[in-house]
Amino acid sequence: MSESAARAEAPALPVTFRPTRTRAVLLGVGLAMFTTITVIALMLERLSTGERISFVFTAVLLSSVLVLLSRPKVVADDGGVTVVNLTTKRRLEWAQILRVNLRPGDPWVFLDLSDGTSLPALGIQPGVARQQAVADARALRALAESRGTGAHDN
Known part of the structure; x- marks a missing residue:
């Protein structure tokens, strides 16, 4: 050339x-996963406060991996x-x-x-x-x- x-x-x-497409999918899935796990943690009445926190912490960790992959x-x-x-x-x-x-x-x-x-x-x-x-x-x-x-x- x-x-x-x-x-x-x-x-x-x-x-x-x-x-951009891969990034949009990763961030969208991360947000959906975080929201779903958090809502489930809050809706399950048998969970203690510590267990709910561990659900949300797990959701944050999984979503963070997807954010890292979108970087x-x-x-x-x-x-x-x-x-x-x-x-x-x-x-x-x-x-x-x-x-x-x-x-x-x-x-x-x-x-x-x-x-x-x-x-x-x-x-x-x-x-x-x-x-x-x-x-x-x-x-x-x-x-x-x-x-x-x-x-x-x-």
Whole structure:
């Protein structure tokens, strides 16, 4: 891809990539689960206060896991990219990103970095919305190519 073509396809900055459908499902299920367990805890008359608290505590823990799973995103701005995965957050300068990869069968985008490592970017994942993930990967690739030392690879 030529440099001018990469610039033409690159979205305006700042831009955030995240699996919105997956996020909506996870947060919706988490809210429904928390509400259901809490209502059941309050409706069961035979439960003691401690048992009710343990029901609500369990609901909070389960919902928290789903909130954690909905966390991934990739934020691109003029200075570089911030990759937020489940429990980690990493800031990269554009020059550190050599290649943006989303090959068939990959669960998410991988960023090949100048230090020889590869960083998974869970914020772009083709699971539920494959076409959106492919479009997001292409947009991030175009940004990396136009702003850094990125190279093209499918």
